[in-house]
Amino acid sequence: MPPERATILLTGATGFVGGQLLTALAAAGPVRCLVRDASRLERLDGAVAVEADLEHVDSLRPALEGIDEVYYLVHSMEPGAGGDYATRDRRAAENYARIARDCGIRRTIYLGGIRGGEQPSEHLRSRHEVERILAGAADELVAVRASMIVGARSASFRTLAEIVDRLPVLAFPTWRDRRTQPVGIDDVVACLVAAREVPAGAYEIAGPDELTFAEMTEVIAELLAVRRPSLPLPFSSARLEALAAATVTSGDRELLEPLMEGLHGDLLVRDNAIERVFGVRPATFREAARRAIEQMDGVEPRAA
Secondary structure, eight states: OOOSSOOEEEEOTTSHHHHHHHHHHHTTSOEEEEESOGGGOSOOTTOEEEEOOTTSGGGTHHHHTTOSEEEEOOOSOSTTOOSOHHHHHHHHHHHHHHHHHHHTOOEEEEEEEOOOSSSOOHHHHHHHHHHHHHTTTSSEEEEEEEOOEESTTOHHHHHHHHHHHHOSSEEEOGGGGOEEOOEEHHHHHHHHHHTTTSOSEEEEEOOSOOEEHHHHHHHHHHHHTOOOOEEEOSOOOHHHHHHHHHHHSSOOHHHHHHHHHGGGSOBOOSSBOTTTTTOOOOOOHHHHHHHHHHHOTTOOOOOO
16 A cells, blocks of 8 residues: 555656656655656655556556645656657556546646747657646646756766767767757756646746757867867758767667757747746756766766
8 A cells, every 4th residue: 555644746756857856855755656666766765666657557546546746757768668659658648647637636747848949859749748638637737848958867968978078070960050948957856846836837947048059069078178179061860860879879779869850950948937937046058067977977077
């Protein structure tokens, strides 16, 4: 029987964001973690793990009973998960919504992605579809739509840092001049904690800097104390770029391909709610990147 004291359920606790959010939430009170395999949790920080699988609806009710608020951070686009992550994410969200309604969940807090222009990537379209499904899961939905997240375990940031670290010349496809507004992981976690108290709704969050991907690699190179000349390429192919990136980074090709696809459009927020709604003053990209690089294994700053 699940513990009665916990009123917060965290899904995705073994992931990049969820692992750091767990520490912040557990400091404020009892937390229940929904995980497929409790042995994957590196630490519980006083929380209680309940094994369940969002793809198997019958396993969910014991995990959700007695819960008031749910953090929905599940994402099937992860190394080794195989293709068609959008179908798996849709099914998981539909299963959760069905049981959440039955269990009387009051608020769902969801971490998704920003809109991404007129033609968002398949990855972003999937994130938006999940958000629409979750809107029917509880009386209140707080959707936190983040720009590119900067952290040591962020697949997108880590790939950029490892490319800069390991390649003597940076060959940039046509997305080199696309712009984004990266946001540090510490600031994302702070927004998610604050999301328990804000009015229900969808909010975009981003850092204070609007940068091209080429400009981000220049900042990373400075932090690593390396010089990296660049070579612009006249074409772009997400499949080829993912294959090339996988050969020189720790990234998984199946994970990198949808991420590379997402680089082909500007990723800019329309209305940055990070300070106005969540009360968080975001770190600059340079500061967030410095913190991330200090925590990354296999990427070492050289002596300046």
